[in-house]
Amino acid sequence: MKNAIKVTGLQKSFKNTEVLKGVHFEVRPGEIFALLGSNGAGKTTIVRILATLLKPDGGAAEVGGFDVATQPGKVRHAISLTGQFAAVDEILTGRENLILMAKLRHLDQPRQVADGLLKRFGLTDAADRKPSTYSGGMRRRLDIALSLVGQPQVIFLDEPTTGLDPEARIEVWKIVKELAGSGATVFLTTQYLEEAEQLADRIAILHEGRIIANGTLAELKSLFPQAKVEYVEKQPTLEEIFLAIIGKKEVV
Amino acid sequence: MGEAKTYFFRDMSVMLGRSMRHIFRSMDTMLTVCITPIAMMLLFVYVFGGAIETGTGNYVNYLLPGILLMAIASGVAYVAYRLFIDKQRGIMERFHSMPIARSTVLWGHVLTSVVSNVISIVVIILVALLMGFRSSAGVLSWLAVAGILVLFTLALTWIAAIAGLTGKTMEGASAFSYPLIFLPFISSAFVPTDSMPLIVRVFAENQPVTSIVETIRSLLSNQPVGTEIWVALAWCLGIMLVAYFFAVRAYNRIVA
Ligand SMILES: Nc1ncnc2c1ncn2[C@@H]1O[C@H](COP(=O)(O)OP(=O)(O)O)[C@@H](O)[C@H]1O
Numbered sequence A: 001m002k003n004a005i006k007v008t009g010l011q012k013s014f015k016n017t018e019v020l021k022g023v024h025f026e027v028r029p030g031e032i033f034a035l036l037g038s039n040g041a042g043k044t045t046i047v048r049i050l051a052t053l054l055k056p057d058g059g060a061a062e063v064g065g066f067d068v069a070t071q072p073g074k075v076r077h078a079i080s081l082t083g084q085f086a087a088v089d090e091i092l093t094g095r096e097n098l099i100l101m102a103k104l105r106h107l108d109q110p111r112q113v114a115d116g117l118l119k120r121f122g123l124t125d126a127a128d129r130k131p132s133t134y135s136g137g138m139r140r141r142l143d144i145a146l147s148l149v150g151q152p153q154v155i156f157l158d159e160p161t162t163g164l165d166p167e168a169r170i171e172v173w174k175i176v177k178e179l180a181g182s183g184a185t186v187f188l189t190t191q192y193l194e195e196a197e198q199l200a201d202r203i204a205i206l207h208e209g210r211i212i213a214n215g216t217l218a219e220l221k222s223l224f225p226q227a228k229v230e231y232v233e234k235q236p237t238l239e240e241i242f243l244a245i246i247g248k249k250e251v252v
Numbered sequence B: 001m002g003e004a005k006t007y008f009f010r011d012m013s014v015m016l017g018r019s020m021r022h023i024f025r026s027m028d029t030m031l032t033v034c035i036t037p038i039a040m041m042l043l044f045v046y047v048f049g050g051a052i053e054t055g056t057g058n059y060v061n062y063l064l065p066g067i068l069l070m071a072i073a074s075g076v077a078y079v080a081y082r083l084f085i086d087k088q089r090g091i092m093e094r095f096h097s098m099p100i101a102r103s104t105v106l107w108g109h110v111l112t113s114v115v116s117n118v119i120s121i122v123v124i125i126l127v128a129l130l131m132g133f134r135s136s137a138g139v140l141s142w143l144a145v146a147g148i149l150v151l152f153t154l155a156l157t158w159i160a161a162i163a164g165l166t167g168k169t170m171e172g173a174s175a176f177s178y179p180l181i182f183l184p185f186i187s188s189a190f191v192p193t194d195s196m197p198l199i200v201r202v203f204a205e206n207q208p209v210t211s212i213v214e215t216i217r218s219l220l221s222n223q224p225v226g227t228e229i230w231v232a233l234a235w236c237l238g239i240m241l242v243a244y245f246f247a248v249r250a251y252n253r254i255v256a
């Protein structure tokens, strides 16, 4: 499999608003790929299409080597989704939430799988409490743990740190970095340039329905023409690159 | 796709287990479902009962069928609530992105509604027995009563599912149940329809609750049910099929 995700000419409109106007990108197996865009750019829409929750109006998408339109069942075997808001069952305990996922993935030893993940995510002590007693960071950790049940090849994290306090955000960053080590492909969306910089092997910027830049951090930085020569040479931050690219497009 | 089918029963039992846990973890909701109809029953029997002329000796016997329907009408509201929560919290999306038989997400809640309503009906019948309810019905009649009550529960559960799946707010998702709860009042559930003004009476005699109540009442008192049972069954099945159609349509819109 050459690409973990391959998106070509993806289009999607809601009523009169054209959200995706032909999105192209590829994600290689095992990499952390960040889709960067401001609020309302269409990040969640892309994630929902890739997770077989929404049908595109045009274009094609392959995930884990399978077409989302014609082989959604195969795609669902290959992926997991952690949505923008923690989707945990509030009535079940943390452990029961994990066991539920393991059973729905038809795993043989749901309890062992749950125990393993509880330990890995530092939730063993909170395992038998309801998520309503958890802190924001703990909820997000449980939420991500739920997604890792069954070891999916492609992991979607939609704005995993939005709404978290700085400490919890660092925790989630640590988890994401560890995920990459496990060989899984991670597709994350973010509004934070710093987050993309911190985590991603490659970054694509979604703006006004199209990918306006796509590459490694170094490649994106080289897009930025005027490296400022002051007393010391200052590397442009991704934020400056982002603003520069958007600025250019809007001038054209 | 074929694979998801083979997992239907396995996924179904997992989903059912999940929502049954919800029910048993929130016994207060179960109690609420039972307490209002029981309070109504106490009120009607011990406060209004003496003044109501039903033509039967035992007013509890007369009242019980309507009370049971009322309990079901308020009990199904929890389906709307649970589906709304699953939809709003992203739990439905999580399930739908997994390799499961998707329809079990909906059916798990529906079956749980049937089970929980059966439990509250049993509780209410036990209380009625304490209050003097007696029935001469045989096993077959009881089975027929059970069948009608389950059909009625399914019919209202699918209506509740539409509300839960399409509601934009929690209030919107649960508001549908108020008219359902009040339907028994404008029927022969508590008082015979003869004394009602003409317009009210025409409505009361032709709305589903009356035929269902009368059928159950006849079955429980070992009287012939006549054609009323077919009217009752037609109402239950008709409502169930129409509501099922719209609920599945609303569900497929979400699943896309
Ligand atoms: N189901 C929907 N119906 C109508 N409009 C929608 C729907 N989902 C998203 N949108 C619109 O599409 C645009 C992109 O939304 P979204 O993908 O959620 O953006 P992001 O995740 O980048 O913040 C927004 O303008 C949003 O209002």
Ligand SMILES: [Mg+2]
Pocket (backbone or CB within 6 Å): A043, A044, A045, A084, A158, A159
């Ligand atoms: Mg979003």
